[in-house]
Amino acid sequence: MAEMPDIFRSRLAAKKPASSEHPDANLLAAFAERTLVERERAGVVAHLAECTDCRGLVALASGAADAEPEVGAHIARRRFRNWFREYRWMASPATACCVVAAVLVHYGEPPVQVRSVSVSSKMAEPRIGDSLKITATPVPLTLGHKTKVQTVPSNKTPAPVVFAAKKDVALDILTQPPPAQPPGETELRVSRLEPLQADANVSLVEPERAAVQPPQPPPARTAKQFAGQAALAGRASGFASRFQAPAATSLKPAAANARLLWSINASPDTAGKLRGVVERSRDAGQSWETVPLSERVNFRAVATFGPDVWAGGSAAVLFHSADGGSQWAEIKVADENGSVSGDIVKIEVRGPNHVTVTTSSGEVWISVDDGKNWVRE
Amino acid sequence: MANSETIAGIPAHGAQPGLTVSEYPPYFAKLYARSGGEKFGLTFEELAGILQEISGQYLGPGASANEAAELHLSLRLEELVLARACASGNEAAWECFLGRYRSKLFTAAAAIAKEDSAARELADGLYGDLFGTRRADGGARVSKLASYTGRGSLEGWLRMVLAQEWVNRQRGRRRLVSFEERCEAGAQFEAKQDVATSVDARLEQAVDEALSETSDEERLLVASWYLDGRTLAEIARMLGVHESTVSRRMNKITASLRKRILRGLQKRGMNARAAEEAMEVDVRDLLVDVRGRLQGKRA
Numbered sequence: 001m002a003e004m005p006d007i008f009r010s011r012l013a014a015k016k017p018a019s020s021e022h023p024d025a026n027l028l029a030a031f032a033e034r035t036l037v038e039r040e041r042a043g044v045v046a047h048l049a050e051c052t053d054c055r056g057l058v059a060l061a062s063g064a065a066d067a068e069p070e071v072g073a074h075i076a077r078r079r080f081r082n083w084f085r086e087y088r089w090m091a092s093p094a095t096a097c098c099v100v101a102a103v104l105v106h107y108g109e110p111p112v113q114v115r116s117v118s119v120s121s122k123m124a125e126p127r128i129g130d131s132l133k134i135t136a137t138p139v140p141l142t143l144g145h146k147t148k149v150q151t152v153p154s155n156k157t158p159a160p161v162v163f164a165a166k167k168d169v170a171l172d173i174l175t176q177p178p179p180a181q182p183p184g185e186t187e188l189r190v191s192r193l194e195p196l197q198a199d200a201n202v203s204l205v206e207p208e209r210a211a212v213q214p215p216q217p218p219p220a221r222t223a224k225q226f227a228g229q230a231a232l233a234g235r236a237s238g239f240a241s242r243f244q245a246p247a248a249t250s251l252k253p254a255a256a257n258a259r260l261l262w263s264i265n266a267s268p269d270t271a272g273k274l275r276g277v278v279e280r281s282r283d284a285g286q287s288w289e290t291v292p293l294s295e296r297v298n299f300r301a302v303a304t305f306g307p308d309v310w311a312g313g314s315a316a317v318l319f320h321s322a323d324g325g326s327q328w329a330e331i332k333v334a335d336e337n338g339s340v341s342g343d344i345v346k347i348e349v350r351g352p353n354h355v356t357v358t359t360s361s362g363e364v365w366i367s368v369d370d371g372k373n374w375v376r377e
Numbered sequence: 378m379a380n381s382e383t384i385a386g387i388p389a390h391g392a393q394p395g396l397t398v399s400e401y402p403p404y405f406a407k408l409y410a411r412s413g414g415e416k417f418g419l420t421f422e423e424l425a426g427i428l429q430e431i432s433g434q435y436l437g438p439g440a441s442a443n444e445a446a447e448l449h450l451s452l453r454l455e456e457l458v459l460a461r462a463c464a465s466g467n468e469a470a471w472e473c474f475l476g477r478y479r480s481k482l483f484t485a486a487a488a489i490a491k492e493d494s495a496a497r498e499l500a501d502g503l504y505g506d507l508f509g510t511r512r513a514d515g516g517a518r519v520s521k522l523a524s525y526t527g528r529g530s531l532e533g534w535l536r537m538v539l540a541q542e543w544v545n546r547q548r549g550r551r552r553l554v555s556f557e558e559r560c561e562a563g564a565q566f567e568a569k570q571d572v573a574t575s576v577d578a579r580l581e582q583a584v585d586e587a588l589s590e591t592s593d594e595e596r597l598l599v600a601s602w603y604l605d606g607r608t609l610a611e612i613a614r615m616l617g618v619h620e621s622t623v624s625r626r627m628n629k630i631t632a633s634l635r636k637r638i639l640r641g642l643q644k645r646g647m648n649a650r651a652a653e654e655a656m657e658v659d660v661r662d663l664l665v666d667v668r669g670r671l672q673g674k675r676a
Binding site: 030031040042046050369370 | 525533
């Protein structure tokens with residue numbers, strides 16, 4: 001490229017935009033995608049030639065577009081993936097066996113590089129609740145541990161198997177993992193999906209779609225607990241949509257994942273009065289422990305989505321945990337016009353960060369950012 | 378839509394009152410069938426109103442029916458309907474939007490912010506604006522999705538909005554940094570120097586003349602390269618062309634500019650050798666306060 005004198009830069013920068021009106025996001029996006037008609041494109045180009053700010057926006061957004069994961073599937077493959085998803089149950093489970101590399105990270109521990117695992121599964125995008133089977137892990141995995149597998153499209157499996165996008169997949173260890181050798185099978189279930197870290201370098205495994213497991217009934221309760229549950233049954237009419245109010249005396253728990261179950265139970269407080277408490281089971285309902293959130297609250301609803309747990313009750317008190325109940329924060333449900341009234345009797349979690357609460361006074365409030373902001377329906 | 382809530386600033390029903398289906402342009406019916414609006418409760422009249430609102434926004438009052446048709450047919454209808462349905466609070470639309478765009482939003486935010494927690498904050502902040510957590514004076518929900526017009530893909534629009542939000546946040550942070558913090562960070566504050574402009578005015582004039590003869594697209598390329606410091610790859614992404622195309626064009630443009638500047642200098646009385654020498658002079662040797670001139674020009 002020909003060298004230009006420094007004065008060239010200053011004269012170039014000296015030119016002001018012909019119009020002070022900046023193209024909106026619609027026009028800039030259309031420009032970046034080359035879908036503007038020539039007349040409009042010329043106008044946007046003329047503005048961009050003079051406006052540093054708008055050039056910066058287009059560059060930033062174009063860079064973000066380029067960072068979109070290479071799915072490895074063009075339109076034909078995407079169509080095949082849709083077809084494949086619909087008819088995959090007709091395929092033999094043994095047809096797509098691939099060797100992939102995975103990075104397994106234990107929460108709170110430094111990442112551990114796993115050289116290779118064998119997978120007996122088909123390809124698709126992992127979803128929460130999916131079961132993923134891996135074998136021959138050369139590193140120890142601990143039952144009950146949360147483990148994260150970072151995934152990228154695999155280029156080792158033969159076409160026309162399609163690949164999914166890069167994702168962080170948080171997995172719970174469901175079965176006792178085998179020792180490093182000889183190879184055995186470990187079942188992992190997807191419990192959370194997060195954007196991938198920039199330096200991840202692993203391949204995707206297709207989870208076998210687990211059948212939807214009905215929530216397990218809790219074990220037999222003591223007479224006192226039955227009495228408490230019966231007392232709550234009349235009032236606890238709103239639960240998360242995943243489980244129903246008790247018909248008899250047992251409260252069906254919310255199934256966050258196969259490892260942790262959540263429930264509302266009745267427990268006497270220090271004055272001997274029954275109030276609702278949040279209970280958690282780590283062993284599929286064999287035993288339960290009370291989660292000490294607040295002595296003053298009569299809890300009436302609990303709901304989960306992956307590791308996110310929401311519990312609410314009297315006086316519109318709402319608690320949230322993002323890590324399966326290890327740490328909790330009390331959330332204020334309010335907007336600029338006022339706060340929620342009544343007891344929280346129903347909680348619905350529609351996705352990560354997206355929660356709806358219903359109160360005894362009929363109010364419905366929605367948050368899509370983990371309870372930071374709320375809007376009343 | 379079953380929910381006829383007015384989206385702040387953009388009425389949900391913009392269709393001309395009193396018109397029947399048959400009185401709209403015939404292609405409107407095809408567009409309605411293609412849009413999939415039915416599944417989100419969007420009526421034909423509502424879509425017609427949206428289309429007319431968009432053509433009013435982008436076309437002048439004297440635009441012909443053909444121009445309006447060309448614009449309408451170029452719109453991303455399915456995404457437009459989804460966005461407008463989300464903006465008016467349709468739950469099915471919102472679930473569909475979440476399924477398709479939630480992870481893309483995070484991925485784009487990560488690419489823009491480069492750092493995980495900042496990316497999350499950026500994406501979550503925009504997510505709230507898209508959902509419409511604020512209300513206008515009349516009580517109507519204010520959702521950013523109501524401003525999507527389907528000119529480009531919804532995904533591309535989301536990236537652009539994210540980029541804008543990121544830039545605004547960065548600007549806000551810069552303004553809040555105090556003098557003391559800047560000193561602690563090691564910022565050096567130079568004493569104002571006397572300006573001594575010794576640049577040959579003929580060189581300035583020749584450069585201005587050469588730049589005025591370039592096309593807008595050529596100036597966009599040279600501004601991206603010389604002012605913004607972008608790489609060829611980045612410029613190629615901005616324009617949607619291959620990097621080698623940008624490289625070839627840049628070589629051609631700068632060679633042409635150089636020739637024109639030299640010609641301009643010779644036209645102003647310099648001989649060829651002096652003109653070449655003028656092009657080689659480093660402005661720092663001439664004590665030209667370039668920053669001051671730029672700030673003076675921009676003020």
